[in-house]
Structures are given as C-alpha cells and as structure tokens.
Amino acid sequence: MSDFKQKTTLLAMMSVMSAMTIPLTAFAQDTEQDNNAEPLVEKITVTTSRRVQTIQDVPASVTAIQPGDFLASGINSIADIIDYTAGFNINRSGGQRGRGSITARGVSQQGATAVTAIYVDDVPMTSNSGFADGGALFFDGLLGDVQRIELIKGPQGTLFGATAISGAVRYISRDPALFETRGSVTADYSHIEDGGNSKQYRGYVSVPLIDDKLGLTLSGFKADDAGYVDQVDPATGEVVKKNANDSDNYGYSADLLFEASADLSFRVKAIKQKTSFGLDASVRLASLEKEEVYGKLTTDNSFGSDEMETEMFSASMTYELDFATLDATTSKVEYNNVSAIDFTSIYGPFLDMLTGNPVGTTTSAPVTYDIWSDKNVSEIRLTSKNNDQYEWIAGLYHAEESTDNQQSLIGQPLNIVGLIASFPSEYDETAAFGNFTYYLTKDFDVTAGMRYAKTELALRFIQEGLLVGGEPSDKQLDTAQGDITTYLFAARYRPHADMSLYARIASGYRPASSNLTVADPATGEILSQPVTEQDDLWSYEVGAKGDFFDGMFSYDTSLWYIDWDNFQTTVYFYGQGTDGNAKDGITAYGTEGSFVFNAGNGFTLNTSVAYSRSTLNSDEPELFGEKGAAIPGVPKWRASAIGRYEFELSSGIEAWVTAGLRYTDSSDGALVNGDPSNPLFNLPSDTITQVDLSAGMSWNELTVTAYLNNAFNKYAYSNYTALSLDGVNADVVGVPLKPRTLGATITYAF
Numbered sequence: 001m002s003d004f005k006q007k008t009t010l011l012a013m014m015s016v017m018s019a020m021t022i023p024l025t026a027f028a029q030d031t032e033q034d035n036n037a038e039p040l041v042e043k044i045t046v047t048t049s050r051r052v053q054t055i056q057d058v059p060a061s062v063t064a065i066q067p068g069d070f071l072a073s074g075i076n077s078i079a080d081i082i083d084y085t086a087g088f089n090i091n092r093s094g095g096q097r098g099r100g101s102i103t104a105r106g107v108s109q110q111g112a113t114a115v116t117a118i119y120v121d122d123v124p125m126t127s128n129s130g131f132a133d134g135g136a137l138f139f140d141g142l143l144g145d146v147q148r149i150e151l152i153k154g155p156q157g158t159l160f161g162a163t164a165i166s167g168a169v170r171y172i173s174r175d176p177a178l179f180e181t182r183g184s185v186t187a188d189y190s191h192i193e194d195g196g197n198s199k200q201y202r203g204y205v206s207v208p209l210i211d212d213k214l215g216l217t218l219s220g221f222k223a224d225d226a227g228y229v230d231q232v233d234p235a236t237g238e239v240v241k242k243n244a245n246d247s248d249n250y251g252y253s254a255d256l257l258f259e260a261s262a263d264l265s266f267r268v269k270a271i272k273q274k275t276s277f278g279l280d281a282s283v284r285l286a287s288l289e290k291e292e293v294y295g296k297l298t299t300d301n302s303f304g305s306d307e308m309e310t311e312m313f314s315a316s317m318t319y320e321l322d323f324a325t326l327d328a329t330t331s332k333v334e335y336n337n338v339s340a341i342d343f344t345s346i347y348g349p350f351l352d353m354l355t356g357n358p359v360g361t362t363t364s365a366p367v368t369y370d371i372w373s374d375k376n377v378s379e380i381r382l383t384s385k386n387n388d389q390y391e392w393i394a395g396l397y398h399a400e401e402s403t404d405n406q407q408s409l410i411g412q413p414l415n416i417v418g419l420i421a422s423f424p425s426e427y428d429e430t431a432a433f434g435n436f437t438y439y440l441t442k443d444f445d446v447t448a449g450m451r452y453a454k455t456e457l458a459l460r461f462i463q464e465g466l467l468v469g470g471e472p473s474d475k476q477l478d479t480a481q482g483d484i485t486t487y488l489f490a491a492r493y494r495p496h497a498d499m500s501l502y503a504r505i506a507s508g509y510r511p512a513s514s515n516l517t518v519a520d521p522a523t524g525e526i527l528s529q530p531v532t533e534q535d536d537l538w539s540y541e542v543g544a545k546g547d548f549f550d551g552m553f554s555y556d557t558s559l560w561y562i563d564w565d566n567f568q569t570t571v572y573f574y575g576q577g578t579d580g581n582a583k584d585g586i587t588a589y590g591t592e593g594s595f596v597f598n599a600g601n602g603f604t605l606n607t608s609v610a611y612s613r614s615t616l617n618s619d620e621p622e623l624f625g626e627k628g629a630a631i632p633g634v635p636k637w638r639a640s641a642i643g644r645y646e647f648e649l650s651s652g653i654e655a656w657v658t659a660g661l662r663y664t665d666s667s668d669g670a671l672v673n674g675d676p677s678n679p680l681f682n683l684p685s686d687t688i689t690q691v692d693l694s695a696g697m698s699w700n701e702l703t704v705t706a707y708l709n710n711a712f713n714k715y716a717y718s719n720y721t722a723l724s725l726d727g728v729n730a731d732v733v734g735v736p737l738k739p740r741t742l743g744a745t746i747t748y749a750f
Helices: 003-016 068-072 078-082 344-355
Strands: 027-029 041-043 062-065 086-091 099-106 116-120 146-153 168-171 182-192 197-210 214-225 230-234 239-241 247-259 264-277 282-285 307-322 322-341 366-384 391-410 417-423 425-441 444-464 473-474 479-495 499-511 537-550 553-565 567-575 576-581 584-596 603-616 637-650 652-665 688-699 702-709 717-724 730-736 741-749
Touching: 068 702, 078 086, 078 146, 099 116, 146 417, 146 537, 344 391, 344 417
Parallel strands: 116 168
Antiparallel strands: 027 041, 062 146, 086 099, 146 168, 182 197, 182 741, 197 214, 214 247, 230 239, 247 264, 264 307, 282 730, 307 322, 322 366, 366 391, 391 417, 391 425, 417 444, 425 444, 444 473, 444 479, 479 499, 499 537, 537 553, 553 584, 567 576, 584 603, 603 637, 637 652, 652 688, 688 702, 702 741, 717 730
C-alpha cells in the first residue's frame, strides 16, 4: 500500500472510531448540563504559564490529561498515554516502567542529558547531568495521587529552565481535603496473551485534620506487572524462565496542607517509588532482517537485577500579597538505579587468563552499574494578580546536584578487579527569570519573557583494574561553565470568546558539561571535546484553538518550525562513544491538531494527528550522518482517535463503551553514511497501529470496567538497537509491543 493510501486509510479509520475516555484537547463533557441551555464542554484550567488559565488562553500547545479514565482502562504508564497525545513521542528503552526517553515534536533524545523536563507540581524531577542517565530514565508518576498531567510542547526554557528544550511534563497533585474526607481504592487484574497475570492495587485517602485549616492526603500503589518475554539458554535454545520480564513496583506519598490564614498557606509533600526487574523486554534478533533468533518473544539476555528508587521531599509556601502571589518552594529529589548482569561466560575465562589462574576459577563475573543523583532546588516566584492591563511573573532559582555513575566488573570468588570506573559530577545552577504580558486591548495581548542562568558542571574520572592496565587513576576533568539567556515572545488574539489565535517564539538549552576523553589508539591524540558545549534551540509557532456550536466541536491546531544549533549528541571515534556537539544543526518543522466532536447525547469522538520532519543541516562525519538525514526517534506521523458513548443502563446505573486507535509511523534508529567504523546500524522501527477497547458501569460509589488493550494482538517492535561487532555484522535487539491484554478494574470511591 502506498504511503498516501496508508495515511488516507488511517484518517478514514479515525473518523469512525469511538474511543477511550478523555478529550486530549482537555475539554470534558459535563453530563449534568442541559444540552439546550449550556455549552457541551467546560474549559479545563492549567498552570502551564505558572498562573491559572484555561487552555484556550495559553499561547502555546498544551495537552491536559485527567488520568482516571485511562487508569480504569488498564493504561497505567505515562508511556502509553503519550501514544494518545499529539506531538509527543516515547522511546521505550527496554520496555520497563520509567526507562526510555520522552520527547516532543522534532526533538529527539540526542546526547546523555535529558531534553524533556519532568515536574511534580513545582519540583523538577529530571537530572541536569548526563552522567546520571538523565536522558534514559524518567519519573513515571501516573499511579500516584495525580489530578492532572500537563504535557507542554516546545522549548520551555524561560519558566522551566534547562533540559526543557523539547517541552515539559507536569504531574499536578490534588490539594488535600480541608472540609470533607474523600478517597478511593482500586484493584486491577489482567492477563497478557501467552504471558503472565498482572495485579495492581492503588488508593488514597484525604482527611481534614482541622476543618478549613489542616488537611492530609495519603496514597499508595502496588503493581506486579506480568512478563511476556521468555529467557532461553543460548546453547540449547530451551526456555529457562518464562515471562522473565515481569516487574515489581510500589510507591507511596504523603501530602500535608496547612491554611494558616486566608492569605498564607504551607504545603509539605513526600514521595517514594521503586521498581525492580530481572530482565527487560528486549528480544534478541538474528540480523537486520528482524528475524528472532529463538522464536517469538524470546531472548538469550542474561537474567540479572535492575532496581530504580526515587524519593522526593518538598516544602512550599504561598502568600497572597495585595499586588501579587508569593510562592516559595524547596525540594530534594534523589534517585538510585542499580543493575547487575552476570557475564561469567564472556569475562570469566578472560580474567583467569590475565591472573594466571586455571580457566574456570572465576565462577561469577557480574557487571554492575550504580547510578545515583541527589538534587536540591529552591525557587521563589512572584506572580501578579490577573487584570485587564498587564500581568507579570518574576522569580529566582537555584539548583545543586551531586551524581555518580559507578561501573564494575569483579570476578568471584577471588575478588579479581577487572574494572572499577566512576564518574562523580557536581552541577550548580543559579537563574533569574520573568515574563510580562501587556493587554493592548481586552482581546489582544503580547508577552515577553527572559531567563538568565549561570551553570557549572565539574567531573572526576576514576578507574582501576586489569582491563585498564592495573594502575588506578583519578582525574579532575575540565569544568564546564555557561552563561545562558533564553527568551519568550508571544502574541495572543481572541476574535471572539470561543476562539484564540497565537504566535510564539521561544528558546531553550541544555547546559554545558564536562566530557570523558577518547584518544587515538595509535598516536594517543585526544579526539574528543574536553567540554560538551551547551546547545540552543529556537522554536517558532502559530496556532488556533477554540470551539463552536456551543462546544459541539473543539479544536487545537498549530504549525511550528525549530532551529536546533550545536546540539549535544553521542560521537564515535574508532567505535568508542562519548558526548560531543554536532558541527552544524538540525532543522525541524511540522503541524499537529486535536479535534473533539461532542454530539450531546453521550457520544464523544476525539481525534489527533501530528506530522514532523527533522533533518541534519549538513554532513556530520563524527555522527556518521549526511546532510538531509532524518534524525533518529522522530516519526513523521503520529495519530490517534479516542471517544466514548455513555448511556443509562437502568435507574441509577450509568454505563459506557469505548474504543481507541493509536498510530505511530516508523522512525530511523540511527544516522548512517556507510562508514565502516560506525558502530551503529540504522534499523527503523516498525509502523504500529493498536486498538484498545473497554466497557464499564457505575452505581453509587462503585465502578467496574473491563478492557482489552492491543485488541488485535499487533506484533511489532517499537524500537531497535543494532550495534556493529565487526563493521559488517550487528548485535540486534528490539523492544516488542505488549501483547493483547484482557483485564478488569473495580473502584470504590467515597
């Protein structure tokens, strides 16, 4: 089928799909309203601009997700929700919760430092150091006590700072109850076809400890995610562990709100989450032709351990002044990712040979990775009261982050030190930011914003062991410093109450970083950059959003263009990778739109479509990329159709049926220009179309939902990694889609 026919067929399918549960343009049906008397939709408010606004009034592309209905339909990770969000992408590295990278529009995860900022309320969760795997790990907070998720596209360097060049994801927590106790408990059970059984329990309770003064929310979850990839013995091909990619996840939080007076409030919040597994979902493939070595959903990867633990503590104060609101937040975020895989068959004989011991002496040779980050942030912000003449925000920000990345290979039982390497880093950032909005008329306003930041990252490189000559070394590498200014310019015009037009120009950056050195093996000449310089991204966007026919039709559309200069990425010398900057830049452009049809009789239809194109501006020999090459991880097309039909089953019992379609185009896996020293092969991901179905009913405080995700059991790989072993052959793994999953949830709310 031609590309044009494929896209036409897709759009036709979208137009007739009824779908899941929430309008992705953040409009929600008000089922209590009389259809002839009131608009069919209410406009959801967000805090994307650090003040309360309706989405229609935000001069940027924003999606607001209310996660409850997704969770009821068995979609319980932020990665799956992103599949239903126009303009956002997810790279599912390993297929496990919180592993991979979140990107938006034409920006992909190039380099080790994250391109998308993750926030819980006003607390930044993302590491600013690439040496803490910030670009490969993210906080998946969907199972916590979340009222709303805001997905903000485009660089957000002015209000959200470094690592927001792609955009930002914000988990917005519910305020603790001050008057009436509320809460809910949910049990979710599901079965993966040819896989295992999953169990998930979550709940929260919010209690007013002192009416109108003090409220406390306690929440928690426990999720046993079943596996569906079998581990095999590479020598025999026999299955040694079925459904080996299962994982255990849990988390809990406490949130305390104290309203000291009508003008002064304090809030303290703590979160802990942990996820662990022994094998990820990567499947071993035989070649670039994508055939499995041992059969469908099988791998010979070693079973080991991988644990990710995140802790967050924050304290904030809000004080209402006569002219502005003062917000002050201090936070501490720690995460630790420890993984170990046994490579005795590979390194055991090698270590025995280096030490002169008989082969077989080393009975265990685990490779261990221990990555941690400790980030402390303080922010103070003044936000003017809303008025019809002008509005402003001004703030100060300071962050200190200590990280370490320890790697080791130690043979047992003789404690043979094959390699111990460590990359401790210290990051410091101080910034001042603000923006000013002036209303030329009540329907036309302009905004200008700026953020000035000073950053510094210091790095040590410590190593010892037989594999590096046996002599220990401890080097303080060049310190990276930066003075960065980012800007925001926006204009917004409202032709009438139900329509907004906007234009936006914004910039973002990732901070400069110290860098590990790579030398020419023949001459000893240093080939890598001593410092990876900051990269800079400018975005130009125009958009329109609104509704008509009393909310029967809603829309949110935009056109955008991105100029990404000096971008940070991974460069290779003689097959060894390190961080660096491209010599030239990337140009990206695209369009996206979300559309809602609300018939007013219980039926809603939501569709979204996004197109993006991101390419190199010139030849990049160190990246093995040629001018015009597509940037890896950026699909041209993303689309979804979601909707819902609600009806009364009987007196007091409401019911609904839903269906959802999500589509992701293929994207390149690497840049290539045919250079034999390039360790990466370009193996494009599969084109993926999935259908999700659900039905449910509720009466009084009880809600029951049955769901069927990936209903047609689509078998495909969301991404591939193909590494060259000898310049000709490749070691290939792919991350498969989760097979068809049948499940049910039951929720009791009070």
